[in-house]
Amino acid sequence: MKLTMAQAINACLDQELARDRKIILLGEDVGVDGGVFRVTEGLYAKYGKERVMDTPLAESAIVGTSIGMAAMGLRPVPEIQFDGFSFMAYHQVLCHMARMRNRTRGRFTLPLVLRIPYGGGIKALEHHGEGIESLYIHLPGIVVVAPSTPYEAKGLLASALESKDPVVFLEPKKLYRAYKEEVPEERYTIPLGKARIAKEGKDISMITYGAQTPMVMEAAAELEQEGINPEVVDLRTLNPCDWDTVTESVRKTGRAVVVHEAVKTLGFASEIIARINEKAFYHLQAAPKRVTGWDTIIPLLAGEDYFFPDKSRVKAAVKETMAEK
Amino acid sequence: MARRRVYEGSVDYLQILNEKGVADKKLEPKLSPGILKTMFELMLLTRAYDDKSVKLQRQGRMGTYAPILGQEAVGAAAALALGKDDWVLPTYRETQAYIARGVPLEKLFMYWKGIEEGMNFPEGTNSFPFAIPIGTHLPHAVGIAFALKRAGRKQAMLTFVGDGGTSQGDFHESLNFAGVWQVPLVVVIVNNHWAISVPRSEQSASATLAQKGLGYGIPCIQVDGNDALAVYKAVSDALINARSGKGPTLIEAVTYRMSMHTTADDPTKYRSDKEVNEWKKRDPIERFRKYLQKKKLWTKNYEARAMERFSKQIDEAVAKMEAYKGDPHDMFKYVWSEITDNLKEQMAEMEKFYGAGKP
Incomplete structure (x- = not known):
């Protein structure tokens, strides 16, 4: 069946709600309305308001109550409508969601999946398109996942819903309806903590995740036409990150370009390049590069196209890296 | 067109045991001698454990500690009102609630010594670890209460928050969620008049803190927090309502923090001895002792023997804490x-x- 990413996530939630009675979806407008991105469309009608719950408008309490539910053995799936509103709940994630297992030496664990549509590119208002992943990756105890395709989204979310750890599931808004791809109807899982080689190559490693992945794949295809054969690494899980796959790829190619839309300073590329330097420095034939959002406030919708990395910047970075001898 | 009143609300105040230890005959709950003595003994143990904790901190054998002194009744009486299957989530100043639930004393000493294992409470104590960031635990309590309701087993959740905590967003969000979801939750505001150095009067312009429940459609009451009987009665009633599906209750227990905010605090900087001395007269233990004496449930010897037992219990717990190798x-x-x-x-x-x- 060909599905968009929004439909693939919906299909996954549907299957998981049917599979595990402990799963509860909650958030603003997730019920009757099916969510502002329609990701939970139809689930309220099918599973009822006990399992798909519209909550009052308060992000901190949506996450905070989910923490209490999860500690008691339920598996809540809170949704925050937009990344820019996740900050009202950030203290709950930082102070409690990330720490309950450690604080209680495993007595209480929080098997919950916090779904947050992330990233820009949909021409929405301020606070509706933020590259927030570093804020979550920076918290030990949280699994951070960013799917890159409809197929990936369904399999990764199914795994997240079986995880013993709290998961922040960052759904790239830009890809919700960008395209359809073949997604199996039956349940399948994609393991957390394992990156994938989205395209094999030998000349340079293009490392990315989430929203930028399809664009990077296109850039890689075009570069191939021009005689450069890049490998594309899709990280899938940002924390705990699969550093072995990153290292192996860079050791093979000797070159690396990292792409994400979050700001450059302390964006995830900083960590990725630091790890490459630690583990693959002597295999490098050129200085690693990063293509990221600028270190600015993300412009409002009229100017946002000037902010996000695009094919022209990515291809230029690859060519510059390849030109180093 | 018309202008008419669309809402009216009021808040009751409950005191059963006055400062002289005399109970109001009409209000006095019919409690067995056993539970009355348990209540008294838990308050005594709390004071002894509290005193020991401050000393251990001063001797460098424990870390920063938040004393309970003067507030023994709230946490003790409220926790004793719980049923076996109910759950509790106190703040760091009602750790006597953990003791009431059967959490071993050494766990508490360990926690304050900075050992995570101290928060690994045994199964069956139905105790949830407190949160240091003020008020941030309240949504957890709502979530736990939600899970209890979902399980369908007539259980209730009891949580606490300070007067300072009522200013936090999480307090308001939690009451709001609790009201909308009608969860089996009892929230006790422990109004001890001071949030470190900020007095109650600068915390909120509302006449009582209890009335904040009205804004969320939650029944509320103010009680004398140094009156263990009033606390016990109000919390018991609220728990019964919670277990029988009548939703949450907000209780403001008016008490006073007789000691420091924590062992790192110097209260002489911001409050007068006169104020502290006024509150000494309302001591919860002294009052309860007189009450038991009138009921012929107290003798000097009885208390001395209880204290001997507690002192041994505390020493054993401290020894366990000090023997723990992390x-x-x-x-x-x-x-x-x-x-x-x-x-x-x-x-x-x-x-x-x-x-x-x-x-």
Whole structure:
């Protein structure tokens, strides 16, 4: 069946709600309305308001109550409508969601999946398109996942819903309806903590995740036409990150370009390049590069196209890296 | 067109035991001698454990500690109102609630010594670890209450928050959610008049803190927090309502923090001895002692024997706390459900430098 990413996530939630009675979806407008991105469309009608719950408008309490539910053995799936509103709940994630297992030496664990549509590119208002992943990756105890395709989204979310750890599931808004791809109807899982080689190559490693992945794949295809054969690494899980796959790829190619839309300073590329330097420095034939959002406030919708990395910047970075001898 | 009143609300105040230890005959709950003595003894134990904790901190044998002194009745009486299957989530100043639930004393000493294992409460105590960031635990309490309701087993959740905590967003969000969801939750505001150095009068312009429940459609009452009977009665009634599906209750217990905010605080900087001395007259234990004496349930000898028992219990717990050998590897073990490769690498590095221990 060909599905968009929004439909693939919906299909996954549907299957998981049917599979595990402990799963509860909650958030603003997730019920009757099916969510502002329609990701939970139809689930309220099918599973009822006990399992798909519209909550009052308060992000901190949506996450905070989910923490209490999860500690008691339920598996809540809170949704925050937009990344820019996740900050009202950030203290709950930082102070409690990330720490309950450690604080209680495993007595209480929080098997919950916090779904947050992330990233820009949909021409929405301020606070509706933020590259927030570093804020979550920076918290030990949280699994951070960013799917890159409809197929990936369904399999990764199914795994997240079986995880013993709290998961922040960052759904790239830009890809919700960008395209359809073949997604199996039956349940399948994609393991957390394992990156994938989205395209094999030998000349340079293009490392990315989430929203930028399809664009990077296109850039890689075009570069191939021009005689450069890049490998594309899709990280899938940002924390705990699969550093072995990153290292192996860079050791093979000797070159690396990292792409994400979050700001450059302390964006995830900083960590990725630091790890490459630690583990693959002597295999490098050129200085690693990063293509990221600028270190600015993300412009409002009229100017946002000037902010996000695009094919022209990515291809230029690859060519510059390849030109180093 | 018309202008008419669309809402009216009021808040009751409940005191059963006055400052002289005399109970109001009409209001006095019919409690067995057993439960009355348990209540008294828990308050005595709390005061002794509290006193010991401050001393241990002063001797450098424990870390920063938040004294309970003067507030023994609230946490003790409220927790004793719980049924076996109910749950509790106190703040750091109602740890006597944990004692009431059967959490071993050494766990509490360990926690204040800075040992995570102290918050690993035994199964069956139905106790949830307190949160240090003020008020942030309240949504957890709502979530726990939600889960209890979902399980359909007539259980209730009891939680506490200070007067300062009522200013936090999480307090309001939690009451709002609790009201909308009608969860089996009892929230006790422990109004001890001081949020470190900020007095109750600067915390909120509302006449009572209890009335904040009205804004969320939650029944509310103010009680004398130094009157264990009033606390017990109000919390018991609220728990019965909660278990029978009548939703949450907000209780303001008016008490006073007789000691420091924590052992790192100097209250003489911001409040007068005169005020503190006024509150001494309303001591919850003194009052309850007189009450028991009138009921012929108290003798000097009875209290002395109880204190002897507690002192032994405390010494044993302190010995266990001091004998506990933590393992620094544990910091890597409980981050995620499994130790990641990244953490294994860092754990090896830690071992290399500190494997033989740190002085």
